[in-house]
Amino acid sequence: MYSARDWREYPRRYRLEAGKCKKCGKILFPARLICPKCGAREFETEMLPDTGKVLTFTVIRTAPSQFTDIAPYAIAIAELTNGVKLTAQLVDCDVNTVKVGMEVRIEFRRVQTDAYSGILSYGYKFVPKWY
Amino acid sequence: MGKVGIVGYGCHLPRHRIKVEEIAKVWGADAPSYKKGLMLREKSVPPPDCDTITLSVEATKNALRRAGGINTAEIGAIYIGSESHPYAVKPSGATVAEAIGATPDIHCADFEFACKAGSEAMFVCLGLVKAGEIKYGLAIGGDTSQGAPGDALEYSAAAGAAAFIMGSENLIAESIDTYSFMTDTPDFWRREYEFYPQHAGRYTGEPAYFKHTCGAAEGMMKKVGMKPADFTYAVFHQPNGKFPMRAGKMLGFTQEQMEPGWLSPTLGNTYSGASPIGLTSTLDIAKPGDTILMVSYGSGSGSDGFVWKVTDRIDEVRDKAVRTRKLLDENLIYIDYGTYAKFRHKIKKNA
Numbered sequence: 256m257y258s259a260r261d262w263r264e265y266p267r268r269y270r271l272e273a274g275k276c277k278k279c280g281k282i283l284f285p286a287r288l289i290c291p292k293c294g295a296r297e298f299e300t301e302m303l304p305d306t307g308k309v310l311t312f313t314v315i316r317t318a319p320s321q322f323t324d325i326a327p328y329a330i331a332i333a334e335l336t337n338g339v340k341l342t343a344q345l346v347d348c349d350v351n352t353v354k355v356g357m358e359v360r361i362e363f364r365r366v367q368t369d370a371y372s373g374i375l376s377y378g379y380k381f382v383p384k385w386y
Numbered sequence: 387m388g389k390v391g392i393v394g395y396g397c398h399l400p401r402h403r404i405k406v407e408e409i410a411k412v413w414g415a416d417a418p419s420y421k422k423g424l425m426l427r428e429k430s431v432p433p434p435d436c437d438t439i440t441l442s443v444e445a446t447k448n449a450l451r452r453a454g455g456i457n458t459a460e461i462g463a464i465y466i467g468s469e470s471h472p473y474a475v476k477p478s479g480a481t482v483a484e485a486i487g488a489t490p491d492i493h494c495a496d497f498e499f500a501c502k503a504g505s506e507a508m509f510v511c512l513g514l515v516k517a518g519e520i521k522y523g524l525a526i527g528g529d530t531s532q533g534a535p536g537d538a539l540e541y542s543a544a545a546g547a548a549a550f551i552m553g554s555e556n557l558i559a560e561s562i563d564t565y566s567f568m569t570d571t572p573d574f575w576r577r578e579y580e581f582y583p584q585h586a587g588r589y590t591g592e593p594a595y596f597k598h599t600c601g602a603a604e605g606m607m608k609k610v611g612m613k614p615a616d617f618t619y620a621v622f623h624q625p626n627g628k629f630p631m632r633a634g635k636m637l638g639f640t641q642e643q644m645e646p647g648w649l650s651p652t653l654g655n656t657y658s659g660a661s662p663i664g665l666t667s668t669l670d671i672a673k674p675g676d677t678i679l680m681v682s683y684g685s686g687s688g689s690d691g692f693v694w695k696v697t698d699r700i701d702e703v704r705d706k707a708v709r710t711r712k713l714l715d716e717n718l719i720y721i722d723y724g725t726y727a728k729f730r731h732k733i734k735k736n737a
């Protein structure tokens with residue numbers, strides 16, 4: 256991961272900043288320039304909520320090289336409490352216990368490690384919501 | 387300037403644990419003697435995607451929940467104390483500040499002083515708020531420390547973070563006073579480019595931990611004119627289960643005064659996070675008017691002392707975020723030594 260590309264994504268990856276259409280209220284994550292629902296071009300920044308429920312998931316058992324330390328892991332699409340659907344790794348749980356409908360929380364995690372000397376990338380992951 | 391103190395506090399711990407028996411088994415060591423000698427049963431382990439920065443962000447989110455909707459843009463300083471900053475060169479505080487929306491009007495530095503770096507961050511933030519330089523200061527102590535395989539430190543080196551938002555209004559705990567005690571004492575160190583620290587064995591006890599912890603505690607109590615019986619609770623740096631209990635009893639504190647902040651038997655040593663996390667679990671159960679003595683210790687060596695007085699606001703905020711004991715005791719994931727070795731990059735593999 257190039258550090259400049261990483262840096263451009265900070266607002267959404269660090270702070271879950273979404274774009275809320277000023278005309279129709281649709282929340283877009285990641286933010287866009289034109290609202291796909293009404294065509295408006297003005298948005299305000301809104302933070303996504305940090306909890307939701309798993310809509311669907313898959314389990315990655317043969318992980319790309321940068322994720323072998325955490326394999327096997329689930330990639331889930333969760334519906335957050337405001338209706339926005341978000342895709343992220345689901346960690347801190349046995350992949351055999353992941354279920355559609357399970358409650359998840361968003362945590363700040365290291366999302367990618369560029370070998371031994373490159374940049375560390377941070378962002379969001381899902382973890383089971385247990386409290 | 388009027389009162390200064392803690393406006394919000396929070397903790398974060400990884401869910402993974404490894405038991406003393408599991409480590410002892412690998413090295414042919416006698417688990418019961420470690421458990422009894424060091425009063426350690428298990429320790430927290432960070433998974434590969436957790437580090438000092440991620441633990442700090444989550445602890446800070448909990449502190450913000452208790453701070454009652456402060457504007458993060460008004461946080462004028464962020465200091466993270468750790469001996470395991472993920473980068474050798476690149477500040478941890480910058481990433482944490484960015485993650486909570488506190489940039490760019492903010493002063494930032496990463497602190498280091500073995501296990502004392504977290505309390506230094508608290509000390510400096512209190513000073514800046516008191517001087518009127520900043521409205522809020524964010525002080526974090528956190529670590530994902532490593533002990534060399536087979537070394538006594540491997541049984542204790544753990545992970546966790548505590549965050550405190552210091553300010554002058556809406557206090558949860560008022561800072562009554564602070565006191566620091568330091569000498570050059572070569573009990574524990576890590577040279578540049580080395581992966582694991584070295585320590586001076588038994589020398590880490592009397593002339594190092596006990597002298598500085600007790601020196602700071604006595605100096606702090608003298609400065610405010612209080613004695614052990616005047617405090618509701620006391621929290622000491624906890625490199626293992628045994629040292630803080632022994633230091634506290636030497637000073638004249640009872641087990642009951644230390645129990646709420648004594649987490650090391652099942653948490654391990656969270657280094658820069660240790661006494662700050664102990665303070666969070668003590669605040670979790672404290673009542674308005676309670677007084678708390680907190681003393682950190684960092685090898686090299688020094689201790690920072692704090693006297694806190696809990697305010698009425700504690701009852702409103704304690705359950706706005708998860709309690710530390712809940713993170714310590716519930717929903718744990720136990721791992722074996724192989725998983726631990728992988729998680730902590732103790733196995734050499736191709737990049």
Ligand SMILES: [Zn+2]
Pocket residue numbers: 276277278279280281290291292293294295
């Ligand atoms: Zn629209």
